[in-house]
Amino acid sequence: MVKQRARLIYNPSSGKEMMRQQLPEILDIFDSAGLETTCHMTKNSDDTVEAAKRAAEEAYDLVIAAGGDGTVNEVVNGLSPFEVRPLLGILPAGTSNDLSRALGLPRDLKEAARRITDLQYKPLDVGQVNDRFFINIAGCGRITEITYEVPSRMKTALGQLAYYMKGLEKIPQLGAIHLEIEAASFGFSGKAMLCLICNSNRVGGFENIAPDANLADGLFDVMVVKQASIPDMIRLATQALRGEHVHNERVLYFQTEWLKVTSKEKVELNLDGEYGGTLPKEFRVLKHHLQVVV
Structure with a gap:
């Protein structure tokens, strides 16, 4: 054998x-x-x-x-x-x-x-952004910068608590950014708190950030949070714990296999929790690109 x-x-x-x-x-x-x-x-x-x-x-x-x-x-x-x-x-x-x-x-x-x-394995979609790839999430907005700003030693010592501590430190900086989003059946131009391009339903420990996401359906689930105050964002985070945020009037939620995101200002991109460069970027789904052992 x-x-x-x-x-x-x-x-x-x-x-x-x-x-x-x-x-x-x-x-x-x-x-x-x-x-x-x-x-x-x-x-x-x-x-x-x-x-x-x-x-x-x-x-x-x-x-x-x-x-x-x-x-x-x-x-x-x-x-x-x-x-x-x-x-x-x-x-x-x-x-x-x-x-x-x-x-x-x-x-x-x-x-x-x-x-x-x-x-035992099953197919897994992969996201491609320019010449890089991601498997779970691509995001932009001040709050998405938390994951790659937490030092490795702090994560090793404190685990998930390190992200919460960094999040509290970031609250005063959570301003809106300018985004222009182009997709096959969706368009947006204006101020937003964040944009998440999801392959799975989980982001940062939240189980239902993208409730309709499927790891092998050939589609991104995209969430845009329009400009909001800090109290509104805290309320939205509370709703996200229950998966109810997608019904909030400040949230835009759609599915697509391709989109382009640009900005008039310098906006950093988070790819699976790591720094992914700056906008503009073009995203597409590579359906069933990998086989993952489950």
Whole structure:
């Protein structure tokens, strides 16, 4: 029997360094299941992307991203340019783990590793923005800058609490930005608090930010929040906890497979929790571009 070849790419500082602590047991689970696994410990984002590229070039059957949504994003950016792409596996060792939760993966790393050995998979859409890729969320607006402004050491020490602390610090800066959005059946020009381009229903721990989102339907779910006061934004966040925000008069919500977002000012883009450059940007869905082990 020919063994399946797996490449485990792991971020040692993700979450509270859970992956570093449990690595020997996880490798034993893979070995016992007949997965011939080699490891790569990431050093920075470019290193992670390159490690995934090498795995695709060397025709690995499976590439496992162990870390948070940022690590998964980097692995996806390494795999996506290739014509033939390995299966994607995920070990949710990060702070929010939005994608893995949307996929229904176990939060326990050893249980997630056992699921991977079953090699049951399903198709997964990938978002493309210019020459980069994202798997869960692209967003712009002052509040979306929180995730990549939180230092890694703070996330390691405090977990999700680090984002809440940064959010409180950001409240006085939550002003509106100018956005122009063009899509096949939608247009917007004006001031907005944020724009979220979602592939899944989960963003920043909120379970129903995009209630109609589906990871394999070939569509983005886009939410635009029009200019609002700070009290209105706090009220909107409360509604978002219950999935009721899409009925708010300040929220525009639509689905599309393509859109272009521009601005008259400098606006930064967040891709799966990481800095993604500045507008203007063009977004499109690559339907069923990857196969993810579930």
